[in-house]
Amino acid sequence: MSASPNLYADPPTRTDEESFETLLAAPGLRVERIVSGGQASPPGFWYDQDGDEWVAVLKGAAELRFADEPEPRVLAEGDHLLIPAHRRHRVERTQNPTIWLAVHLAPR
Amino acid sequence: MSASPNLYADPPTRTDEESFETLLAAPGLRVERIVSGGQASPPGFWYDQDGDEWVAVLKGAAELRFADEPEPRVLAEGDHLLIPAHRRHRVERTQNPTIWLAVHLAPR
Numbered sequence: 001m002s003a004s005p006n007l008y009a010d011p012p013t014r015t016d017e018e019s020f021e022t023l024l025a026a027p028g029l030r031v032e033r034i035v036s037g038g039q040a041s042p043p044g045f046w047y048d049q050d051g052d053e054w055v056a057v058l059k060g061a062a063e064l065r066f067a068d069e070p071e072p073r074v075l076a077e078g079d080h081l082l083i084p085a086h087r088r089h090r091v092e093r094t095q096n097p098t099i100w101l102a103v104h105l106a107p108r
Numbered sequence: 109m110s111a112s113p114n115l116y117a118d119p120p121t122r123t124d125e126e127s128f129e130t131l132l133a134a135p136g137l138r139v140e141r142i143v144s145g146g147q148a149s150p151p152g153f154w155y156d157q158d159g160d161e162w163v164a165v166l167k168g169a170a171e172l173r174f175a176d177e178p179e180p181r182v183l184a185e186g187d188h189l190l191i192p193a194h195r196r197h198r199v200e201r202t203q204n205p206t207i208w209l210a211v212h213l214a215p216r
Contacts, residue, residue: 006184006185006186006187007164007166007186007187007188008185008186009186023162023188024162024190024211026160026213027136027216028135028136028137029136029137029211029213031162031211052134054131054132054139056115056209058115058166076114077114077116078114078115078116078117079114079115080115080131082132101164101209103132103137103139103211105134105137108135
């Protein structure tokens with residue numbers, strides 16, 4: 001008897017969109033699985049989030065750029081980092097597929 | 109430039125003990141990487157935790173037994189489950205190595 005959905009499973013539906021599933025929701029946090037299929041943030045778009053977010057690449061690879069750094073961070077399988085609240089960032093590149101685990105924290 | 113430690117890396121030191129690393133600590137939660145090397149909970153020992161814990165098996169395999177269930181849950185790579193506060197449980201078996209990701213929540 002095993003848990004569902006498996007972290008490494010294919011996304012529940014194949015679409016051109018990224019897939020998002022909440023795995024755990026509790027006061028102050030949400031754990032989410034994200035499956036990317038080669039998407040990147042739109043040109044010129046920057047995320048600016050009210051809460052901290054911790055992300056890990058479970059499968060695949062990605063490049064995440066912080067607005068205050070000249071080059072993107074290259075994230076291989078198993079790499080992870082903290083995106084502090086209001087540190088502007090964008091996803092420059094993802095492999096198809098890339099499976100992320102994200103922990104979203106409520107604003108302090 | 110990548111994050112450290114990589115989730116899939118070998119534990120920092122090879123010992124007969126399980127390895128524990130805190131990846132993220134924030135008010136109300138702690139994200140931890142645990143590397144098991146075949147350990148199980150001591151005979152007759154049951155965890156009884158004050159806060160919820162969400163665990164995922166990133167590599168390897170494990171069997172986790174709840175005291176109120178007759179058989180252990182078999183966790184393969186990518187399986188995950190929530191261990192509610194005060195639901196007594198024990199680890200019956202782990203492969204060597206097994207890499208866990210655990211999210212510990214503060215008691216409500």
